[in-house]
């Protein structure tokens with residue numbers, strides 16, 4: 273699947289956002305090894321901090337469907353921003369946990385501006401599973 277097709281999926285996912293507080297809808301589409309797409313949208317909460325971003329919704333949904341960390345091919349994220357959207361720090365940390373460092377990430381806005389990047393570029397010098405000592 274082309275990056276542009278995955279972006280179209282992210283735009284469809286964005287329409288499902290539940291954003292009664294920020295009114296800022298974000299969509300994500302995660303491509304797996306089998307060529308299937310997992311949608312994510314942001315889902316907000318009256319308690320504010322329980323809110324979940326589109327990127328994490330897509331990743332957690334795919335993991336819950338049985339897909340393994342490191343098995344994903346590409347992630348597309350879109351929001352109505354001036355520049356291509358910038359994922360938050362929490363999502364970048366989750367991406368590092370669940371995606372390979374060189375996995376392509378397509379960031380976009382609703383005007384059609386795009387930026388192709390990677391997990392490692394989004395969160396350099398990351399703390400990851402490899403930094404933890406295994407229990408003996």
Ligand SMILES: O=c1ccn([C@H]2C[C@H](O)[C@@H](CO)O2)c(=O)[nH]1
Pocket residue numbers: 291294296297298313314315316323324325326327349357358359360
């Ligand atoms: O990359 C981003 C940036 C923000 N949000 C959400 C979090 C919150 O619901 C709203 C405003 O920050 O947008 C995402 O889902 N993804």
Ligand SMILES: [Zn+2]
Pocket residue numbers: 325326327328359360361362363364
């Ligand atoms: Zn986030």
